[in-house]
């Protein structure tokens with residue numbers, strides 16, 4: 001088939017009875033599977049399609065994770081498609097992630113330990129999820145350990161990812177985010193404590209499965225101050241289960257090209273599974289990254305903003321199908337409507353529709369809908385207003401508005417390089433001193449993503 005996302009399909013996937021949403025678009029038929037990637041294992045997690053939705057603050061809430069995952073699963077070879085929602089057992093007591101991992105937005109450890117209401121809502125995952133992957137951000141070993149204990153003891157997570165990649169100046173200025181791995185003793189202490197807390201908590205409450213801890217990082221602060229190879233060594237020593245590398249420095253921010261060759265360097269230097277990240281815009285990019293770098297899996301961020309069907313294309317590509325998704329405008333409108341309803345259910349109509357607005361901008365990128373329609377949709381407050389706005393927009397356009405092609409297959413956000421802000425004297429020593437420790441305690445409150 002062409003891979004075009006078309007009108008809504010019936011509620012039940014004809015092949016295996018997977019209950020999909022009423023408006024799930026038709027996705028590529030990847031049943032004619034050829035190649036299958038080497039299965040990725042992260043502790044007890046078996047990931048036969050080695051792709052991960054990147055944690056993105058303000059983006060990867062439960063609704064968006066579900067949208068991406070459902071589209072990915074619809075493109076799986078039939079033998080891998082789960083027959084019902086929720087966890088799927090893997091051999092030897094493991095857990096299967098048939099279409100990959102879909103990670104929450106970053107949650108700060110201090111807010112979790114303080115049981116902040118909003119934070120707790122973020123870690124209450126969708127019951128339909130296969131694997132509950134939660135990303136934590138913390139700067140203090142004891143607080144990170146306490147947060148990990150909560151997630152494991154209270155059975156809130158199957159996988160915990162630690163974020164060391166945030167490039168935002170207000171965070172690195174206090175030694176947090178991508179600046180932190182420069183202090184090797186602190187990084188090692190956080191990693192060790194997270195793994196220890198996870199193991200101890202699983203044992204204390206008699207959980208059948210361990211909860212693996214992974215880490216996500218950047219190349220370093222800038223080209224002269226790389227940290228990723230040392231950080232991977234620390235991860236290996238601490239018992240971390242896998243490392244993900246966004247192949248840019250903090251200085252690069254989101255600009256320029258990710259340096260995939262550095263992913264290959266990491267893969268050569270560590271025995272841990274390596275997930276490569278940066279600039280995957282197409283299904284074939286995912287396969288190309290794995291082939292050219294030797295990495296064990298890929299992490300996908302901006303490429304799926306406004307294009308959750310990218311996961312269908314990645315699944316298809318990884319399982320050897322040539323089917324690709326090229327939605328016309330009507331198919332995109334159906335996805336927007338569905339996404340809006342999911343968000344309204346997740347967080348209430350008011351917050352949900354406000355959250356949807358940025359996605360609408362991303363979804364419509366490249367489609368010739370006009371500035372006035374875009375502005376109109378940026379003002380919506382209810383689902384009815386969304387439907388009415390989409391209808392007004394549609395009524396002014398031709399019967400068929402085709403997929404625009406290459407123009408939608410690039411970054412929604414890129415920006416330019418930014419000189420990293422660091423605490424005075426931060427680069428003088430790889431060990432943390434008291435003054436910097438004090439400053440770091442303030443680094444967690446301002447964080448907003450990676």
Ligand SMILES: Cc1cc2nc3c(=O)[nH]c(=O)nc-3n(C[C@H](O)[C@H](O)[C@H](O)COP(=O)(O)O)c2cc1C
Nearest residue numbers: 054055056057106163246278279300301302449450
């Ligand atoms: C809006 C936004 C929010 C992000 N939030 C996080 C985050 O919370 N945690 C994290 O580790 N990385 C975060 N990132 C970084 C992404 O996970 C990913 O590493 C980065 O976008 C590079 O991958 P890409 O080229 O596929 O986009 C964020 C990126 C964006 C664009």
